[in-house]
Amino acid sequence: MIGREDIGGVHIKYLHHCRRQLWLYVRGIRPEHLSAAVQTGEAVHDVSYPRHSPVDLGAARLDFLDGQQWVHEVKSSSRPTDADRAQAYHYCHQLQRLGVEVQGAVLHYPATRRTHRYPYTPEAAAQAEEDITAALATAHAPVYPERLPRTGCRGCSFADYCWTE
Amino acid sequence: MPAATRTYWLTSPCRIRRKDESLVIERDAAPSVHIPVTDVRDIVACAETDLNTSVVSLLNRHRISVHLLSYYGDYAGSLLTADTSTSGETVLAQAALARDPQASMAIARSIVDACAFNVRRVIDRKLLARPYTVLQESIREATTPLHLMGAEGTFRRSAWEVIDTKLPDWLQLNGRSRRPPKNAGNAFISYVNGIIYARVLTAVRLTPLHSGIAFLHSSMERQRHSLVLDLAEMFKPLFAERLLLRMASRNQLKHHHFDRDTNQAMLSDTGRKLVVQTVRDELAVTVTHRALGRPVAYDELLYLDALALTRHCLEGTLYKPFRIWW
Ligand code: SF4
Numbered sequence: 001m002i003g004r005e006d007i008g009g010v011h012i013k014y015l016h017h018c019r020r021q022l023w024l025y026v027r028g029i030r031p032e033h034l035s036a037a038v039q040t041g042e043a044v045h046d047v048s049y050p051r052h053s054p055v056d057l058g059a060a061r062l063d064f065l066d067g068q069q070w071v072h073e074v075k076s077s078s079r080p081t082d083a084d085r086a087q088a089y090h091y092c093h094q095l096q097r098l099g100v101e102v103q104g105a106v107l108h109y110p111a112t113r114r115t116h117r118y119p120y121t122p123e124a125a126a127q128a129e130e131d132i133t134a135a136l137a138t139a140h141a142p143v144y145p146e147r148l149p150r151t152g153c154r155g156c157s158f159a160d161y162c163w164t165e
Numbered sequence: 166m167p168a169a170t171r172t173y174w175l176t177s178p179c180r181i182r183r184k185d186e187s188l189v190i191e192r193d194a195a196p197s198v199h200i201p202v203t204d205v206r207d208i209v210a211c212a213e214t215d216l217n218t219s220v221v222s223l224l225n226r227h228r229i230s231v232h233l234l235s236y237y238g239d240y241a242g243s244l245l246t247a248d249t250s251t252s253g254e255t256v257l258a259q260a261a262l263a264r265d266p267q268a269s270m271a272i273a274r275s276i277v278d279a280c281a282f283n284v285r286r287v288i289d290r291k292l293l294a295r296p297y298t299v300l301q302e303s304i305r306e307a308t309t310p311l312h313l314m315g316a317e318g319t320f321r322r323s324a325w326e327v328i329d330t331k332l333p334d335w336l337q338l339n340g341r342s343r344r345p346p347k348n349a350g351n352a353f354i355s356y357v358n359g360i361i362y363a364r365v366l367t368a369v370r371l372t373p374l375h376s377g378i379a380f381l382h383s384s385m386e387r388q389r390h391s392l393v394l395d396l397a398e399m400f401k402p403l404f405a406e407r408l409l410l411r412m413a414s415r416n417q418l419k420h421h422h423f424d425r426d427t428n429q430a431m432l433s434d435t436g437r438k439l440v441v442q443t444v445r446d447e448l449a450v451t452v453t454h455r456a457l458g459r460p461v462a463y464d465e466l467l468y469l470d471a472l473a474l475t476r477h478c479l480e481g482t483l484y485k486p487f488r489i490w491w
Binding site: 001024026027028029030144159160161163164165 | 252254255371372373454455456457468469472473475476479480485
């Protein structure tokens with residue numbers, strides 16, 4: 001199964017949204033190939049910042065790194081979430097591991113024209129480490145995590161799997 | 166299978182070429198069509214199709230499979246992309262169920278039951294009531310998949326007889342025959358079943374299940390994808406038998422839709438186009454899903470069924486194969 005190096009931004013996002021989602025994801029449930037919501041997300045990606053090519057970190061992908069060593073990520077949602085922030089710290093963590101002295105992350109929300117800046121502090125670094133540990137524990141859990149209350153599943157692309165009878 | 170991408174159906178002989186990130190479909194009698202590869206989910210080739218290595222590598226990169234239907238409409242094979250969603254742990258769970266005689270018989274029983282339920286539903290509830298009761302009895306007593314298949318065969322024979330009473334002479338089945346189909350009715354059923362097989366294969370490959378590990382059909386069957394044979398069972402009547410009856414009663418099927426001689430029959434070019442068009446439209450029909458509370462297309466039902474089986478493997482939730490509920 002997966003190890004610490006394999007944990008990417010998606011794992012961290014799922015960890016914060018719903019542990020069951022993470023558990024299913026590592027078992028090959030990939031409804032995002034189908035989900036219309038995700039397709040919209042990709043479209044936002046393509047049109048918003050066409051000048052910058054994405055940086056591929058293997059497990060993680062981020063949109064670009066500017067001259068001042070800030071990571072930039074474009075989000076298709078309109079509201080910032082804890083999951084977004086955790087994901088941003090995770091990218092910083094990965095860059096740090098590669099020897100990049102990253103300053104922090106800037107999240108762009110084109111839908112509302114907002115940006116959020118998260119400096120990569122020692123607390124943030126500790127948080128990123130803890131998240132990786134928690135993601136691994138969830139991924140390796142022998143028993144599936146229970147579903148969220150149904151309202152928490154709104155918009156989740158795993159809902160077909162979780163809620164079909 | 167909700168997505169911005171689409172299934173492309175090739176109904177006349179053609180060649181697929183690659184132009185940058187687009188597919189170019191060239192046909193003899195018609196102008197070429199350019200399709201951006203990002204618009205394609207998969208391709209069903211219902212007529213002679215040529216393609217080359219550079220097309221295959223582009224398709225592969227975008228996880229697009231091509232399903233090939235033979236002249237008789239039997240499923241001939243697929244160009245499957247190497248990259249599937251198969252996950253080791255899910256496949257292990259699936260294999261464990263398949264090797265557990267009790268667990269796999271439970272799945273096989275419910276598949277046979279659901280299939281017969283659907284056959285009865287589309288052909289005739291009253292006339293098939295008795296054969297269905299007999300079948301359910303045999304399902305309970307069956308101890309191996311082979312027994313189940315035998316019982317299903319018996320039920321199917323009654324169903325063929327009943328369906329013949331509702332068809333004009335020239336479309337009657339007179340029992341099932343394949344490779345090659347003996348008459349027009351059989352040619353129709355074979356062709357539609359071939360399409361459904363290809364659609365179920367696409368659906369299964371969107372899940373982490375292994376298409377070769379089955380519960381009712383033997384994993385050693387001639388066809389590599391025996392799980393697809395399992396899952397196609399419940400859906401064949403929804404399309405094949407149901408559309409045959411409907412198209413016959415609406416007088417949509419004509420003699421010129423088939424090429425026939427004394428011993429075999431197949432769809433003609435115009436017949437093939439008509440049938441593909443009809444099945445394609447039918448796959449897009451939506452019904453409100455009771456558990457999900459939203460409209461789902463028939464095509465998506467195949468995928469949801471494969472997902473439910475995945476969940477059965479991973480979490481042990483009860484797997485209830487698709488039954489027509491409307
Ligand atoms: S549908 Fe609900 S329970 Fe399932 S993964 Fe999504 S949020 Fe979690």
